[in-house]
Amino acid sequence: MATFSKSNVPQFSVEVYQNECLPEGGREVNAIVTVTATGGGTTGGVAPLARTDTPARTDTGTGPGTGPGTGAGATERAPDAAVVIMVDCSGSMDYPPAKMRGARDATAAAIGTVRDGVAFAVVAGTHQAKEVYPGGGRLAVASAATRSQAKDALRKLSAGGGTAIGTWLRLADRLLGSADVAIRHGILLTDGRNEHESPEDLRNALDACAGRFTCDARGVGTDWEVKEVTGIASALLGSADIVADPAELTADFTRMMESAMGKEVGDVSLRLWTPQGAEIVFVKQVAPTVEELTGRRTDSGPRTGDYPTGSWGDESRDYHLCVRVPDAGVGQEMLAARVSLILPDAAEGGGPRPLSQGLVRAVWTDDLAASTSINPQVAHYTGQAELARVIQQGLHLRKSGDIDGATAKLGRAVQLAGASGNEGTAKLLAKVVDVVDATTGTVRLKAKVTEEAEMTLETRSTKTVRVKK
Known part of the structure; x- marks a missing residue:
């Protein structure tokens, strides 16, 4: 894990969770990347990142270049x-x-x-x-x-x-x-x-x-x-x-x-570098919500691409990335990807500035136990992404009149929600289905479901719970 900090900007840290061991012939590396921003000077009601080149505002009025912080005579810099x-x-x-x-x-x-x-x-x-x-x-x-x-x-x-x-x-x-x-x-x-x-x-x-x-x-x-x-x-x-x-x-x-x-810095990008012969299979945010980012890539240099993450305050988010690497023999290892947080336009007018960095590795082994072990974070968020997907599929099938298909999908959703501890989603599902056995995902569709219950479940289907570390 590496961290970078700058005055008025939160400190960003990157933690990588993965099973780096691959079997002979294995090519796909999965990792959960936890990005955390802390100590930027705001939490909730405190001012966000202020521009150092903006003069103090002392007048009243409208327009982006006028107006006070607290009225005439104010010397406080306006939040950016x-x-x-x-x-x-x-x-x-x-x-x-x-x-x-x-x-x-x-x-x-x-x-x-x-x-x-x-x-x-x-x-x-x-x-x-x-x-x-x-x-x-x-x-x-x-x-x-x-x-x-x-x-x-x-x-x-x-x-x-x-x-x-x-x-x-x-x-x-x-x-x-x-x-x-x-x-x-x-x-x-x-x-x-x-x-x-x-x-x-x-x-x-x-x-x-x-x-x-x-x-x-x-x-x-x-x-x-x-x-x-x-x-x-x-x-x-x-x-x-x-x-x-x-x-x-x-x-x-x-x-x-x-x-x-509470946002303190905007336009932060997740930059991924991969070595020659490797390629990104997908990138998605998996907490606090599931959000597909793969198609939003912007090439930023040789073998590097940037994925937008938006504005940040003091908060933490998780991302799931999958990298396909060239085949290598047992005993070989390689850097599969380098993950960086980038502020594209530094406040002082310089070039892109790294805020934090993490490494994703691949090691080939003939140890069956090591290569088949699934990292808990990867397993958890794989399930959370499936949970969001089967809820949406199940509701679609229900609307189209496919009772058996809807029951199967929403039953699987109940099973996943229970296994991952996603109590919020489990409660929403219980308003759409009668749960017979949550462990096996055995459910019956309710005969009458309010429009509010159905819309709430669909709208919040991508909300996830963090993995218990």
């Missing part, structure tokens, strides 16, 4: 972050009216959580995107005055029109792009399906925004499309969840904003 809240204001938000009220209250609570000096804006989303606050293509800079003004502006929000989420994201991108900050984040709330633009329009918008800002997405009620909301969060490296009861929006939005305010 910007956030845009996108609120669904389509006609369906008025059915029932509690949804629109909940959205206004939740957005106000989130604004109240934005720390002084952070640039922010609010966007109303229908079949088009409209700036609610501050307007004029600008971002406000959070202070007591601007937070109060933004909350006043929320009172004007009303429901009416359609839903075209791609336009909301593109406006958020333009607003966030106007700020010279390290961390750009969006929060998106919707209650319905994206019916007023094509799937290709939304996909193009996501492709245009990917890598430019992260985004947490929430579905309120049960009339929205799970794959749309989770697809947005996945493409933009954020979280997705269901808020079935509008009364719970305020608490959820507050937690999301507090998490966003």
Whole structure:
């Protein structure tokens, strides 16, 4: 394990868990890489990474280059972050009216959580995107005055029109792009399906925004499309969840904003180097959620590729990588991969900066016990990835009327959830199936399942539990 640190940047560490022993003829090396960021100077409500070239802000007003930390005369440096809240204001938000009220209250609570000096804006989303606050293509800079003004502006929000989420994201991108900050984040709330633009329009918008800002997405009620909301969060490296009861929006939005305010460094990449003749089979995040990263590779040099991980605060994540290496004889060993955490644009204007590094090895042996032993971390997360997959497959089969197929898949999900200690997922599964025997995965589909239960299980299917070390 190696660590690198820099003032104002969290210390990143990399730990590699693997069975490095391969049998004769073995070529695939699996490893779990645990990345941990600590000690960046923030936990929750403390300021994130500040730019050293940004002068102290002492005035009031709006725009990414103006505004105070705490009002006139403030000398505190502003945190290096910007956030845009996108609120669904389509006609369906008025059915029932509690949804629109909940959205206004939740957005106000989130604004109240934005720390002084952070640039922010609010966007109303229908079949088009409209700036609610501050307007004029600008971002406000959070202070007591601007937070109060933004909350006043929320009172004007009303429901009416359609839903075209791609336009909301593109406006958020333009607003966030106007700020010279390290961390750009969006929060998106919707209650319905994206019916007023094509799937290709939304996909193009996501492709245009990917890598430019992260985004947490929430579905309120049960009339929205799970794959749309989770697809947005996945493409933009954020979280997705269901808020079935509008009364719970305020608490959820507050937690999301507090998490966003805890980010200290943005655009960290997982860089993988492999030797001549080796290739990456797959790379995926496996904790706290399962997220496929293989197709997001960007070549960064000879035999090296970068995979985006988004913004970081004080936190830990696990990644599963599989490397195919050239065949070698018994007794031979090689470096199968070098894993580095990279900050692509160092704050001081230099080139990419390594934050931490770990090594994945391969050793060929004729010791059968050594080569067939499965590393506990690899086994655990292989099961967690399968758990997410079989839940989604089982729900799809249930919707299509394949009772036997759905029962088999969801039974396997119950078995995996129980074996791995994933109690949260086990409880969600119990709302969809009657569990006869969790150990063997014997279940019966419930005759009646609420839409909320089914959507919650599907939305949270990728949430994992950490391996017990």
